Amino acid sequence: MAAPMELFCWAGGWGLPSVDPDCLAVLTYARFTGAPLKVHRVTSPWRSPSGRLPALKTRDEGTISKPQQIITHLRKQKYNADYDLSATQGADSLAFVSLLEEKLLPVLHLERLQLMWGDSYMEDEEKLEKELYRDARECLTLLSQRLGSQKFFFGDSPASLDAFVFSRLAPLLKAKLPNGKLQQHLKSLQNLCNYCTSILSLYFPWDGGEPLASAPRAAGADGGETEEDPHKWRSQLLSVLVGLAAMLGYAFLSGIVSIQRGSAGPAGRQPITLEEEEEEEEE
Numbered sequence: 001m002a003a004p005m006e007l008f009c010w011a012g013g014w015g016l017p018s019v020d021p022d023c024l025a026v027l028t029y030a031r032f033t034g035a036p037l038k039v040h041r042v043t044s045p046w047r048s049p050s051g052r053l054p055a056l057k058t059r060d061e062g063t064i065s066k067p068q069q070i071i072t073h074l075r076k077q078k079y080n081a082d083y084d085l086s087a088t089q090g091a092d093s094l095a096f097v098s099l100l101e102e103k104l105l106p107v108l109h110l111e112r113l114q115l116m117w118g119d120s121y122m123e124d125e126e127k128l129e130k131e132l133y134r135d136a137r138e139c140l141t142l143l144s145q146r147l148g149s150q151k152f153f154f155g156d157s158p159a160s161l162d163a164f165v166f167s168r169l170a171p172l173l174k175a176k177l178p179n180g181k182l183q184q185h186l187k188s189l190q191n192l193c194n195y196c197t198s199i200l201s202l203y204f205p206w207d208g209g210e211p212l213a214s215a216p217r218a219a220g221a222d223g224g225e226t227e228e229d230p231h232k233w234r235s236q237l238l239s240v241l242v243g244l245a246a247m248l249g250y251a252f253l254s255g256i257v258s259i260q261r262g263s264a265g266p267a268g269r270q271p272i273t274l275e276e277e278e279e280e281e282e283e
Contacts, residue, residue: 004036004037004038005035005036005037005038005056005057005058005059005077006037006038006039006040006056006057007026007027007030007037007038007039007040007054007055007056007057007070008040008042008047008048008049008053008054008055008056008057009023009024009026009027009039009040009041009042009053009054009055010023010041010042010043010053010054011041011042011043012041014171014174014175014176015174015200016170016171016174016200016204017041017204018041019171020053020054021105021108021167021168021171022053022054022067022167023053023054023067024166024167024170024171025067025071025163025164025166025167025168026054026056026067026070026071026163027039028162028163028166028167028199028203029071029074029081029160029163030074030079031203031204032081032158032159032162032163032203033074033079033080033081034079035074035077035079037056048063048065049063050063050065052065053065054067054070056070056073058073061073071160071163081157081158081159081160081162081163082159082160084157085154085159089154089159092161093153093154093159093160093161096143096146096153096161096164096165097161097164099139099142100139100164100165100168102135103135103136103138103139104136104139104140104168105168106132106135106136107132107133107135107136107182108168108171108172133181133182136182137182137185140169140182140185140186140189140192141189143165143169143189143192144189144191144192147191147192147195148191149191151195151198152195153165158199162199165195166195166196166199169186169192169195169196170196170199170200172186173186173187173192173193173196174196
């Protein structure tokens, strides 16, 4: 049997398998398709073979770092969540992914603001914040209307669009932070909340960032994951500490926190100085 592909991604938190939207998109797509991945959850891109996260280490094509390219590679390996989509559904998928990139991601990744607005960024921050949140709220409302009462965006089976939507909404929904203007709007859209909860329970039932000590992972009939750490309690404590540091860093880059004057930079992408713990599992 060929060795599985290896995926390096940011560690989890907030009950999610990863706190990074791009990493979460790839993890979710892999779960949708059953792609066999050996997952390394790390707390620094230095642990990645490419110096970036996510990163997929393959046998034939080296290391791939961009989420869309990783998903394209998985499709080439016959793990295709979009196989049954019509041409119209494929076009809709591209349109909604573009909508997420244009309207929602600028709020989730505040380091892009200065590139978008140049020198007027600090001068017009109040106006900018209002415009960004308005666009993001409109995006969430459109997604809610498109989903309706369906289980997934194209019916009863998940597609790549679902992986991207979930990866953007779940961190916004699950983060436990104050002053979450956009978070409150998302929570008012009950079908989107149910959608995120359903994907978590179906595809990540015990795989969030907060593992239960009473439910250790063991090899079993379900093809399972193994954990053979003799210092499990210590590892879990370190994981909580590292996860907390990652969440705080991510919070400063997310639209959940209001824009403040100051010199805050993309701290969520900086290496964490706590001792790193790596979790490996078979997807």
